[in-house]
Amino acid sequence: MSKQPLSFQPGHNHDRCIHQALHKARTLCNERKQRLTPIRELVLQLIWQSHKPLGAYELLPALADAGFNSAPPTVYRALDFLQAQGLVHRIASLNAFIGCPHPGPAHQGCFLICRSCSSTVELESAPVQNAIHSSAAHLGFIIEQETVEVVGLCPNCQNSLQREAE
Numbered sequence: 227m228s229k230q231p232l233s234f235q236p237g238h239n240h241d242r243c244i245h246q247a248l249h250k251a252r253t254l255c256n257e258r259k260q261r262l263t264p265i266r267e268l269v270l271q272l273i274w275q276s277h278k279p280l281g282a283y284e285l286l287p288a289l290a291d292a293g294f295n296s297a298p299p300t301v302y303r304a305l306d307f308l309q310a311q312g313l314v315h316r317i318a319s320l321n322a323f324i325g326c327p328h329p330g331p332a333h334q335g336c337f338l339i340c341r342s343c344s345s346t347v348e349l350e351s352a353p354v355q356n357a358i359h360s361s362a363a364h365l366g367f368i369i370e371q372e373t374v375e376v377v378g379l380c381p382n383c384q385n386s387l388q389r390e391a392e
């Protein structure tokens with residue numbers, strides 16, 4: 227699969243993101259004999275509407291509109307499934323969910339989160355995770371959760387803040 231520019235880079239085609247994400251999700255679930263039920267698929271599609279993490283409660287109105295049971299436990303069950311399959315990651319600092327652009331092999335997320343527009347980019351986590359593992363091992367520390375959430379400003383927001391300041 228060819229690489230496309232990241233969400234905050236010029237030339238990013240988001241329709242392609244959504245299309246690829248749903249395609250990968252269907253393929254993975256098929257291979258694993260897991261059921262991507264209509265509500266699970268819709269929740270995934272809603273999360274992929276943007277590159278901004280969405281909270282469970284933000285999903286409820288769209289589910290109700292689509293005629294699904296929009297009680298919070300239903301949404302949480304769908305989110306649990308998507309998380310267990312590695313199709314979405316939870317951003318703890320925002321208590322919200324983001325689609326994984328490269329689901330498949332299990333991995334911990336490493337994210338750049340814009341504090342202004344909340345656009346979030348998932349980085350290739352292996353080098354970061356390796357550094358964390360070796361530092362922790364050196365200190366005899368047992369890691370239980372190693373999602374990395376880095377907060378800052380995306381290029382677009384840097385530009386608009388600069389314009390405001392001028």
Ligand SMILES: [Zn+2]
Pocket residue numbers: 233238239240241243244277
């Ligand atoms: Zn996109």
Ligand SMILES: [Zn+2]
Pocket residue numbers: 315326327328329333334335348
């Ligand atoms: Zn991921």
Ligand SMILES: [Zn+2]
Pocket residue numbers: 340341342343344345379380381382383384
């Ligand atoms: Zn931003």
